[in-house]
Amino acid sequence: MSSSVSKTCRSLFSTSAIRFAKLQGIALMVGLASCAPNTPTAPPQAGGSPGAAPAAGGTLAISGAGATAPNPLYQRWFREYNTQNPAVQISYDSVGSGAGVRRFLDGTVDFGATDAPLLDKERQALPAARGQALQIPSTGLFVVFAYNLDGVDNLRLSRESFCGITDGSITTWNDPLIVKDNPGVTLPGDPITFVHRSDGSGTTDIFTKHIDEACPNWKAGGGKTVEWPTGTGAKGNEGVSAQIQQTRGAIGYTEYSYANETKLKMASIQNKAGEFITPTPEAASRALAGAQVPADFALAVPDPEQKDAYPIVSLTWILLYENPQDPAKAKAINEFLKWAYSPAGDQAATELGYIPLPDDLSSKAATALDTIKVAAN
Amino acid sequence: MALTTDHSSPMNRQRSGFARSLDSGFVWGTAAVAIAVGLLLAVIALQVGEDALPAIQKFGLGFLVSSRWSVIDGEFGALTQIYGTIVTSLIALFLAVPIGVGIAIFLSEDFLPPRIKQPIVFLVELLAAIPSVVYGIWGIFVLIPILRPFGIWLHETLGWIPLFATAPAGPGIYAAGLVLAIMILPIIAAISRDAMVAVPAELRQAAYGLGATRWETIFQILLPAGFSGIAGGVMLALGRAMGETMAVTMLIGNANTIDSFSILSQGSTVASLLANQFAEAGGLQISALMYAALVLFALTLVVNILAEIVVRRFSLKL
Numbered sequence: 001m002s003s004s005v006s007k008t009c010r011s012l013f014s015t016s017a018i019r020f021a022k023l024q025g026i027a028l029m030v031g032l033a034s035c036a037p038n039t040p041t042a043p044p045q046a047g048g049s050p051g052a053a054p055a056a057g058g059t060l061a062i063s064g065a066g067a068t069a070p071n072p073l074y075q076r077w078f079r080e081y082n083t084q085n086p087a088v089q090i091s092y093d094s095v096g097s098g099a100g101v102r103r104f105l106d107g108t109v110d111f112g113a114t115d116a117p118l119l120d121k122e123r124q125a126l127p128a129a130r131g132q133a134l135q136i137p138s139t140g141l142f143v144v145f146a147y148n149l150d151g152v153d154n155l156r157l158s159r160e161s162f163c164g165i166t167d168g169s170i171t172t173w174n175d176p177l178i179v180k181d182n183p184g185v186t187l188p189g190d191p192i193t194f195v196h197r198s199d200g201s202g203t204t205d206i207f208t209k210h211i212d213e214a215c216p217n218w219k220a221g222g223g224k225t226v227e228w229p230t231g232t233g234a235k236g237n238e239g240v241s242a243q244i245q246q247t248r249g250a251i252g253y254t255e256y257s258y259a260n261e262t263k264l265k266m267a268s269i270q271n272k273a274g275e276f277i278t279p280t281p282e283a284a285s286r287a288l289a290g291a292q293v294p295a296d297f298a299l300a301v302p303d304p305e306q307k308d309a310y311p312i313v314s315l316t317w318i319l320l321y322e323n324p325q326d327p328a329k330a331k332a333i334n335e336f337l338k339w340a341y342s343p344a345g346d347q348a349a350t351e352l353g354y355i356p357l358p359d360d361l362s363s364k365a366a367t368a369l370d371t372i373k374v375a376a377n
Numbered sequence: 378m379a380l381t382t383d384h385s386s387p388m389n390r391q392r393s394g395f396a397r398s399l400d401s402g403f404v405w406g407t408a409a410v411a412i413a414v415g416l417l418l419a420v421i422a423l424q425v426g427e428d429a430l431p432a433i434q435k436f437g438l439g440f441l442v443s444s445r446w447s448v449i450d451g452e453f454g455a456l457t458q459i460y461g462t463i464v465t466s467l468i469a470l471f472l473a474v475p476i477g478v479g480i481a482i483f484l485s486e487d488f489l490p491p492r493i494k495q496p497i498v499f500l501v502e503l504l505a506a507i508p509s510v511v512y513g514i515w516g517i518f519v520l521i522p523i524l525r526p527f528g529i530w531l532h533e534t535l536g537w538i539p540l541f542a543t544a545p546a547g548p549g550i551y552a553a554g555l556v557l558a559i560m561i562l563p564i565i566a567a568i569s570r571d572a573m574v575a576v577p578a579e580l581r582q583a584a585y586g587l588g589a590t591r592w593e594t595i596f597q598i599l600l601p602a603g604f605s606g607i608a609g610g611v612m613l614a615l616g617r618a619m620g621e622t623m624a625v626t627m628l629i630g631n632a633n634t635i636d637s638f639s640i641l642s643q644g645s646t647v648a649s650l651l652a653n654q655f656a657e658a659g660g661l662q663i664s665a666l667m668y669a670a671l672v673l674f675a676l677t678l679v680v681n682i683l684a685e686i687v688v689r690r691f692s693l694k695l
Contacts (some may be wrong), residue, residue: 098657193546198631198649200448200657224657225448232546232643233631235653242517247547 066100115202168230198233468554477565572606
């Protein structure tokens with residue numbers, strides 16, 4: 001208990017506290033006081049000026065860890081939520097989904113976050129005292145083909161084309177298949193450099209699961225790390241973006257938010273219904289609409305059927321304990337997530353290039369949140 | 378000068394019990410610290426070995442000769458990475474040793490007045506202070522765009538040599554090797570220079586006295602006399618090259634197969650594999666990564682033992 005408190009206090013001091021100090025000087029001191037010796041009656045002391053009175057209930061320092069892909073959105077959410085609710089400070093380590101799941105199972109965080117749904121054996125590894133692991137969707141992500149090709153602004157790629165680029169069977173830009181997709185466009189004879197992630201990543205998981213579904217000749221399967229038949233590996237979304245920017249004739253996959261931020265050109269790709277879809281948050285959100293959601297929210301749409309849906313889409317999840325160690329924190333996390341589902345949270349998601357959850361999904365998620373044994377008022 | 382120094386006092390004075398116990402305390406203290414470092418190494422090796430055990434049991438020595446790294450099928454082999462580690466390090470040494478030793482000779486002789494020499498010594502050593510991620514970014518944004526046309530030219534004109542058999546895609550083993558060479562250059566230059574400066578002045582004077590030219594003195598007296606120090610520096614540099622992670626990960630292309638023995642192709646090293654996959658690894662993959670780390674450990678050990686043998690056999694007996 002005391003170790004978990006000291007851990008959250010340390011992370012409070014490290015990142016959020018600095019940001020927080022700019023917003024709420026007095027509340028910070030209260031926060032410091034709650035980090036002082038672990039007795040509820042401890043008077044405010046560490047750094048507290050004489051004028052700082054303890055706020056009712058004190059400050060809750062919540063820590064989480066996990067997926068890197070939704071990190072920009074999470075950071076923005078935590079910051080905005082904190083300005084509205086100064087008593088709740090959430091810090092987040094974007095260490096990757098795998099590490100997030102491990103920390104969640106070890107109980108060293110208040111919540112985990114992952115891009116890949118929990119496996120059965122991971123669920124079983126959770127200590128019985130914590131009850132079931134709850135996997136609650138937070139937002140949707142979509143993955144785009146970003147490319148660097150002078151003079152071609154609206155590249156269109158059919159399924160055969162992007163499958164061929166990914167498995168290495170198409171090696172030049174003026175391949176007949178790509179030419180057929182882009183009538184009236186002059187394509188250079190440059191070699192294609194396919195850029196993929198070299199580190200294990202949720203983005204790769206989303207991308208390869210779609211490729212695995214859409215491409216009959218794909219043999220490497222779908223997962224966070226696959227055996228790529230071709231291409232250059234770069235580390236992180238930023239590594240892939242840099243590689244594409246630097247290499248003429250490069251094409252690779254990244255999270256939409258990254259491609260959007262780095263102003264990379266993105267290809268329209270063909271979905272299952274045969275339509276060419278330009279990657280936008282609206283088109284991507286159609287892939288999630290009306291889907292049958294399983295009880296554990298492990299909704300997977302590797303190849304959505306909808307006619308106007310962008311096809312490479314996935315959810316990302318927050319991991320919570322049914323029986324949390326600290327019910328007061330769990331209650332705060334619940335309230336935060338419900339805020340994230342509200343129009344305020346949705347707006348931040350849309351601005352950063354994520355997909356707000358469709359209403360039916362977020363209301364189901366809110367119902368699931370109510371099964372957590374949180375502190376009574 | 379030395380003759381005027383007063384040597385009398387410490388010999389004649391009776392040392393107090395406190396001073397003696399301080400002396401023995403110092404000896405024991407330094408011994409404990411030295412042993413602790415050795416123990417730390419052993420504990421790390423044991424810990425890594427223990428975590429690697431499931432993979433060692435499953436793949437055995439086949440791990441060293443298989444180039445399959447499939448997380449989905451649970452099949453792991455580190456041949457690609459071992460090959461990449463050795464090849465990038467060799468390229469780095471091949472480029473950095475002649476240049477580094479050359480710099481050391483230049484800066485240890487009196488070619489330049491000290492006023493100009495000192496800043497150059499400082500600048501060379503400053504290369505070692507640049508963080509490796511900066512080298513990586515510089516490699517991506519500056520070096521590779523410059524190197525790529527040269528690589529394409531090499532492939533087109535000398536493509537019949539297996540070393541240049543593939544067209545460069547940008548990042549690759551050659552780029553990683555070149556940046557490693559720059560990174561280890563200051564280590565080789567600084568240690569070699571120290572080794573050559575430390576060669577007793579009598580040797581140099583004797584060589585000149587016997588009528589040797591400057592060239593003969595450098596190549597027949599100074600280099601052989603400083604050999605053990607230079608070799609030590611080279612080995613330290615090799616260790617750095619084999620373990621370098623960030624810059625290599627950013628520049629080598631991270632391909633998990635050996636397509637050809639071309640240095641223009643992409644590859645990966647043990648360190649880049651660990652950096653790429655550790656964060657999201659689970660289950661047997663973690664254990665396979667630990668096994669790869671153990672292999673790197675062993676590789677470094679073998680290199681150091683070889684270096685020790687080389688130094689003992691060839692160093693000048695003084």
